[in-house]
Amino acid sequence: MSEVGRVLGTDDASPLDFWVAVAEGHYLQLDDVVCLRTPLPDGTEVAIYGVVDQVRARYEGARFDSDVFRAAEGVLPVGIATAAHVAVTRVEPEVFVPPAPGQPVWRAEGEERERALYFDRMEHRFPAGLGRDGQVVWGNLEFLDGTRGGHVNIAGVSGVATKTSYALFLLYGLFHHPQASQRTRHARAVIFNVKGEDLLFLDRPNARLSEAEKGRYACLGLPAGPFQDVALWVPPARYGFGELAPSTVSRQEGVTPYAWSLREFCQRRFLSFLFADADSEGGQLPLAIGAAERFLAQASEGQPPSQSWVMLPGQRVTQFQDLVDYLQDHRDEVFGAARVSAGTVEALLRRLQGSVEAVAHLVRGDLSPDQEERHRIDVQGRQLNVIDIHALHDRAKRFVVGVVLGRAEQVCAAGGLEPHQGGGAGHGRAGPQPGRHPHRRPADGQRGGATGGDQRLLPGDGAAGHGRGRAQRVWLPGPLRPRPRQYPAPRQHVPAPAGAAGAPVGPVPLPGLGHPPRGSGRRPGPLVAPALRGGPGPGRAGEVER
Amino acid sequence: MAAPLSLRLHPWASSYEGLLEADETEEEARGPQVDPAVEVAPEQWRPLRPQGAAAPAALLFVDGVRRVEVGVVGQEGERLVWGLFGSYAAGGVLCRPGAAQVVAAEVRRALVLAAADLDGQVEVPAGSVALRYRVLAIGPKGQQEVRQEVQHRMRQLEAETVAGGDLPRRDDVLVVVDGPLTFLPRWAGQEVPVVGLIKSHHRLYLEGTPLAGCLGALAPGERTPLFLLLTEREADRRFSWYLRLAAPPPFHHPLVGVVRLEAWAEGGKERARRLADLTALLLPSFAPPAAWDARAPANLYPVAALEERLRHRLGDYQWVRRSIESYLHRWGGGV
Numbered sequence: 075m076s077e078v079g080r081v082l083g084t085d086d087a088s089p090l091d092f093w094v095a096v097a098e099g100h101y102l103q104l105d106d107v108v109c110l111r112t113p114l115p116d117g118t119e120v121a122i123y124g125v126v127d128q129v130r131a132r133y134e135g136a137r138f139d140s141d142v143f144r145a146a147e148g149v150l151p152v153g154i155a156t157a158a159h160v161a162v163t164r165v166e167p168e169v170f171v172p173p174a175p176g177q178p179v180w181r182a183e184g185e186e187r188e189r190a191l192y193f194d195r196m197e198h199r200f201p202a203g204l205g206r207d208g209q210v211v212w213g214n215l216e217f218l219d220g221t222r223g224g225h226v227n228i229a230g231v232s233g234v235a236t237k238t239s240y241a242l243f244l245l246y247g248l249f250h251h252p253q254a255s256q257r258t259r260h261a262r263a264v265i266f267n268v269k270g271e272d273l274l275f276l277d278r279p280n281a282r283l284s285e286a287e288k289g290r291y292a293c294l295g296l297p298a299g300p301f302q303d304v305a306l307w308v309p310p311a312r313y314g315f316g317e318l319a320p321s322t323v324s325r326q327e328g329v330t331p332y333a334w335s336l337r338e339f340c341q342r343r344f345l346s347f348l349f350a351d352a353d354s355e356g357g358q359l360p361l362a363i364g365a366a367e368r369f370l371a372q373a374s375e376g377q378p379p380s381q382s383w384v385m386l387p388g389q390r391v392t393q394f395q396d397l398v399d400y401l402q403d404h405r406d407e408v409f410g411a412a413r414v415s416a417g418t419v420e421a422l423l424r425r426l427q428g429s430v431e432a433v434a435h436l437v438r439g440d441l442s443p444d445q446e447e448r449h450r451i452d453v454q455g456r457q458l459n460v461i462d463i464h465a466l467h468d469r470a471k472r473f474v475v476g477v478v479l480g481r482a483e484q485v486c487a488a489g490g491l492e493p494h495q496g497g498g499a500g501h502g503r504a505g506p507q508p509g510r511h512p513h514r515r516p517a518d519g520q521r522g523g524a525t526g527g528d529q530r531l532l533p534g535d536g537a538a539g540h541g542r543g544r545a546q547r548v549w550l551p552g553p554l555r556p557r558p559r560q561y562p563a564p565r566q567h568v569p570a571p572a573g574a575a576g577a578p579v580g581p582v583p584l585p586g587l588g589h590p591p592r593g594s595g596r597r598p599g600p601l602v603a604p605a606l607r608g609g610p611g612p613g614r615a616g617e618v619e620r
Numbered sequence: 621m622a623a624p625l626s627l628r629l630h631p632w633a634s635s636y637e638g639l640l641e642a643d644e645t646e647e648e649a650r651g652p653q654v655d656p657a658v659e660v661a662p663e664q665w666r667p668l669r670p671q672g673a674a675a676p677a678a679l680l681f682v683d684g685v686r687r688v689e690v691g692v693v694g695q696e697g698e699r700l701v702w703g704l705f706g707s708y709a710a711g712g713v714l715c716r717p718g719a720a721q722v723v724a725a726e727v728r729r730a731l732v733l734a735a736a737d738l739d740g741q742v743e744v745p746a747g748s749v750a751l752r753y754r755v756l757a758i759g760p761k762g763q764q765e766v767r768q769e770v771q772h773r774m775r776q777l778e779a780e781t782v783a784g785g786d787l788p789r790r791d792d793v794l795v796v797v798d799g800p801l802t803f804l805p806r807w808a809g810q811e812v813p814v815v816g817l818i819k820s821h822h823r824l825y826l827e828g829t830p831l832a833g834c835l836g837a838l839a840p841g842e843r844t845p846l847f848l849l850l851t852e853r854e855a856d857r858r859f860s861w862y863l864r865l866a867a868p869p870p871f872h873h874p875l876v877g878v879v880r881l882e883a884w885a886e887g888g889k890e891r892a893r894r895l896a897d898l899t900a901l902l903l904p905s906f907a908p909p910a911a912w913d914a915r916a917p918a919n920l921y922p923v924a925a926l927e928e929r930l931r932h933r934l935g936d937y938q939w940v941r942r943s944i945e946s947y948l949h950r951w952g953g954g955v
Contacts, residue, residue, distance in 0.1 A: 135925050137912060149906050150921040151713045151720040151929075176748070 075180040078102055081110065082157055083175030090162045091124075092172065094179045095155065102126050102158040105206040107182040107190045112173040121166045122173050123182060123190030128159035163190055200254035201247040201294045203240075210294055215254055219261065242276070249303070249457050251296055262453050264482065266475060267462040271324045276460060277304035305456035307332045309466055310449070312435045318449055322462060332461070333449045334477065335382030336391060336439040340370035344437070347476030348429050348469060358418040365412035366401060366422065382446050383439035392439035398426045432467035436474070451478055625701065625735060629948055630691040652851045654825045658859065658889060659845040665834045667842040670897035676794045677716065679902065680723070680812075681922040682781050683798040684710035684774040685930045687937065688767065690944050696735055702763045703733035705744075705753055705944050706770040709930040710777035712784075713922035714793075715906070720922055724781045727933045729753045732769045734761045746935070746943035775803040782814060794898055798923055801882055802856055813887075815895050816858075817903075818880045819918040825849070825860065825880075836874055838864035843900040846892055848885060857885035859892035863900050865907040866917040877907075879918050 078100040082093040096102050106126040111119040133141065134153040144150035160179075166189065180186070187209060188194045198215035205211045217223040226244065230236035242265075248258045267273040277300050291298035310318040310331035318331040334344065345367045349359070373386045383392040387407075391397050401408055402423050409419045441449065451474075453459040461478060463471045656662045686708035694701040711725030731742055731753040738757040743750040758769050782795055782804070794813055797804060801816040825847065826832045834844055843863040851857050860882040868876040881899050883892045907917035913924050934940075 135929060144908075144921055145720065146718065147905075148715045148718045148720045151715075151722045151925050 075109070075183050075186055076100075077178045078108065078181050079158070079179050081173045081175045081177045081179060085157075087172040087175055089165070089170035089172050092160055092162075094126075094158045094160055096129075096158055101156070102129055102181075103206055104129065106158070107163075107187050107205070107207065108158075108160055108179050109182040109186050109190055110173055110177050110179045112171065112177050114169065114171065120169050120171060121164075121189075122162055123164040123166070123186070124160035124162040125190070126158045127161045129156065130159075131156040164192065198254070198257050200244075200258075201251050201296065203243070204290055204293060208293060215248075215257055218248075219257060238273075242273075245458060246301060247294070247296060249301065250299075251294070253295070261457070262482075263458045264453050264478060265458070265460045266471075266478075267460055268464050268471075270464065271322055271462065273460050274306050274308070274322060274325050274329060274462060276301045276458065277306070277328070301458045303457035305453075305459045306330065306462070307451050307459060308462040309470075310435055318445070321465065329462075331449055332451045332474070333436050333438050333441065335441050335446045335450075336384045336394065336397060336437055337374055337377055337379070337382055338446070338450070339397075339437045340374035340384050341377070343367040343371050344473070344477055345370065347473045347480065348433065349425065358414045359422060361412050362409060362414045362418045362422045365409050365414065369401075369408045370397075379446070380443050382441035382443075394434040394437045394439075395430050396439075397437075398423070398430055401426065429469045429473075432470040433473055436470060451481075453478065453482060625694045625696060625733070625738065627692040627694045627703065627948060629945060630693040630702075652849050654860075655848040655850055656826070656829070656831055656845070658848045659893060662829075662831060665831050665845055667834060667838045668845060668900070669839075669842045670900050673894060673897045673901060675898065675902065676813075677792040678794075679715045679906075679922075680782075680793050680795045681713045681715065681798070681906075681920065681926065682710070682778050682795060683712075683923050683926050683930070684708060684778045685927055685934065686770045686774045687931075687934055688770065689937070689940050691763075692731075692948070694733070694735070699760065701733055701735045702761075702766050703731060703735070704766055704770070706730050706732060707934045707940070708770055708774035708777060709933055710774055710781050711926055711930055712781045713926045715922055722926060722929060724784055725926075725930060725933060726777060726781075727930070728773065728777060730756045730770065730773060732756045732758060732766050734758060734763075734766050736760065742947075744943050744947040746940060751935070751940065751943065771803075775799075779804050782812065794895070794902070796899075796903070796920075801858060801884060813891070813895055814883070815899060816882045817899075817920075817923075818882070819915065821875060821878075821880070826862075835862050835878065838862065838878060840864050840866050840877070841900055841904050843896055846889070846896060849882070855886070858882040859885055859889065859896075861896045863896075863903065865904045865920075866909075869910060877917050879903075 077097065079094045079096040079102070081087055082095045085093040087093070094102065094108065102108070104126055107123070108126065109121060109123045111121050113119050132155055133145065134155045136142065136145065136150065136152050141150055141152065145152045182190045185194070191211070192214075193199065193212045196212055196214045196216075198219075198221075199212040200215045200218065202211045202213040215221075218226060226241075228237045228240055228244075230240065245263050245265075248254050248261065249263075265273060265276075279300050283298060288298040306325075306329040308320045308322045308325075308329045308331055310333050311321045318333060320326055320329045320331050322329060339345070346360075346363050349363055370384075370386075374384045377385060383390060384397070385391070386397075386400055387404075389396075389400055391400055405419055405423070451459070451461060461474065463474050466474065656665065686706060689705040689707060692703045692705065694703065707727065707729045709725065709727040712723050713720055714723045729751055733755065735757050736759050738755050741752050741754045743752055745751075756769060756773070758765060778797060782797065794815070797814055797816050798819075799816060800818055801814065804814070804816075824832065824835075826835055826844075831844070831847075838844065841864070843861045846859045846861050849856075849858050849860055860880055862878055862880050864878050866877045868874060881896065883895045885892070903920065906920040906922060908919070908921050908924065910916050912921075913919050915924070919927075
């Protein structure tokens with residue numbers, strides 16, 4: 075450690091911040107890490123660590139601003155005083171006294187720097203970047219991987235890709251740094267690409283990476299290269315026969331078009347993902363959506379994965395348009411049981427018709443079983459999943475995000491843990507499929523054969539068959555269950571039963587019932603979505619950026 | 621150290637005179653006659669504006685400050701022994717085109733006693749440091765002489781600065797000493813050209829003569845012709861001249877902005893004339909505006925800044941004084 079100055083006595087020093095006079099021949103810059111020791115009357119010493127958050131320089135001996143010209147002319151002798159303001163990060167032991175003015179201050183290096191920034195307390199860590207001092211700044215992995223927390227806030231200039239770049243760097247470090255990758259081996263990251271197609275090249279080396287930048291990667295202990303384990307998912311071309319072709323412009327090879335079968339759409343109750351904003355629409359629409367979902371799931375129950383079309387009573391449906399038409403033509407059967415008004419049903423059907431153009435190429439009845447398997451987005455297969463949605467219609471964007479996150483959440487929940495709060499894409503939906511095992515198809519779950527290592531982690535796996543109702547909520551952790559509102563909204567003319575609070579979910583027409591709170595994961599547009607841990611051990615969702 | 625001398629505080633004297641600038645007035649007040657005919661005949665006196673001269677590479681402004689911290693009095697047999705704790709400092713500012721810097725600044729502290737046969741030093745604890753006052757016994761003398769001793773010591777320190785070794789080419793430096801040259805020991809200023817700058821006009825040497833009109837007619841950058849101060853001792857004779865640094869604002873006395881300078885006569889008239897021209901050319905650019913300093917423009921930028929620095933180095937007056945009081949209280953001031 076090198077001495078860089080001393081604690082000022084002309085400005086107050088306090089236990090949590092103080093000024094350091096910078097010695098001649100030395101400098102302190104923003105973000106520099108410093109430490110000092112200050113004596114206590116009993117002879118012991120308190121070590122104080124901090125980070126420079128302000129540096130100032132001024133003339134000493136000058137009285138007026140214009141004295142700078144006198145000094146430059148060689149007329150007025152002045153001195154230059156440089157001082158740095160330090161925000162205290164750590165006090166060891168925790169005796170909160172101000173540092174004594176005059177105490178020498180050192181630039182914290184090596185172990186002292188680790189202590190100053192609490193790196194010494196991080197059992198598992200990931201590289202968060204380089205400080206201005208060129209040293210690695212570590213983050214505590216336990217606060218990212220869900221052990222103790224799962225948040226990262228990224229702030230930056232808007233519109234120039236600083237935040238995206240940093241989020242990508244963070245993921246890269248998590249997956250490729252020797253210290254972090256041990257614990258992230260089973261983690262999965264999902265990136266929704268909402269702008270341009272740049273992110274579709276994350277598996278390629280950066281041609282513009284300079285030697286200097288490579289050196290900085292080396293400082294971090296990171297290899298300078300592309301992501302090693304990447305899946306690139308892109309929307310299929312809207313028209314075409316046979317194999318699905320990618321719709322992307324800049325890249326055709328190495329990308330996988332994504333689509334789902336009509337059968338899966340019905341069985342897994344994807345319908346509500348078309349209405350990600352349904353919760354904000356209030357009224358009875360959610361009930362109508364639920365009724366339609368229920369109808370489709372019942373009608374398609376047990377239909378084999380060998381077909382991507384769906385057999386509805388009296389009609390074989392092979393296109394999304396036909397599905398919507400079917401619901402329209404059979405509205406009495408579909409919505410009859412639900413106590414929703416004809417106007418609501420009409421509203422739902424109007425919206426459905428409006429969504430046909432947006433999602434018809436994503437939900438199809440013309441997939442072979444092999445195609446269905448290949449083109450269904452499976453984020454478990456690769457470490458990093460880039461899902462391109464930038465060219466999709468808004469409603470289709472929501473749909474894709476909803477399906478992927480809903481699916482991811484089920485995987486997390488199946489791991490026996492609560493998904494990240496707020497990531498409630500599947501809240502209130504009767505969501506679970508038999509095939510919660512990510513690598514198996516829904517129907518496989520009917521038997522619950524324990525083939526994968528994850529299987530043992532699925533609670534109640536055997537009970538979760540296709541049966542609705544009872545089994546559907548087995549996987550939902552308590553706090554995430556749909557909660558009826560405690561009180562109906564004031565303007566809702568709904569006779570709320572006195573015991574409505576906590577009442578079981580049922581056909582009680584309470585607004586917002588069974589829908590996720592606002593700001594849930596179903597909201598469109600999360601750029602980088604939860605990194606998931608699906609392997610042995612607690613599965614968690616750590617949100618990278620919202 | 622001889623017989624122990626117990627000192628007690630003499631608060632009134634010191635607080636009243638503590639920061640008083642004394643002494644210089646007296647020599648000026650009873651100053652010598654002058655000979656105005658050394659450069660031009662008296663009837664031809666008029667303001668002179670030098671046309672240019674080879675400027676030195678640097679100017680060195682030398683100044684000192686002194687302070688009586690606290691007056692003390694002791695008892696030596698039947699006699700009262702006057703004394704004081706005093707601090708003084710001197711330093712220099714070297715001004716070159718583009719850079720002015722303090723090249724020397726030294727602080728000394730003394731316990732001056734009107735007693736004989738005492739030496740050593742007393743250490744007064746003051747916070748984290750101990751202030752060391754060197755005991756200066758000047759023999760049985762009065763309060764006045766005790767105070768003057770600090771002044772003499774400061775002047776000596778100034779002389780050491782002038783003669784000090786930190787300067788660049790010594791023959792290419794013009795030294796401007798604050799105050800009359802008479803207080804400088806003669807050995808200082810043998811090698812380098814030295815002028816004394818006197819800010820205050822305790823006495824107008826040309827008062828009452830027709831020559832005073834010339835003084836009033838000075839424009840900024842102009843000087844009077846040289847005149848010789850006819851001191852009794854030949855060796856003390858100096859050439860002197862008045863110089864206007866800046867035009868006074870209308871509400872000031874016309875003499876504000878006029879300073880008197882002097883150079884040793886033994887250097888010769890030509891040398892004095894060259895120095896006079898140099899000062900007229902150079903010094904006005906060092907004069908601060910009235911808003912900058914209460915003693916502007918006569919208190920030049922480097923001098924004012926140096927004094928401020930030196931005073932600062934003396935330490936906080938109240939704090940030092942309090943420390944000395946505590947010292948006298950605890951240890952009885954035994955010397």
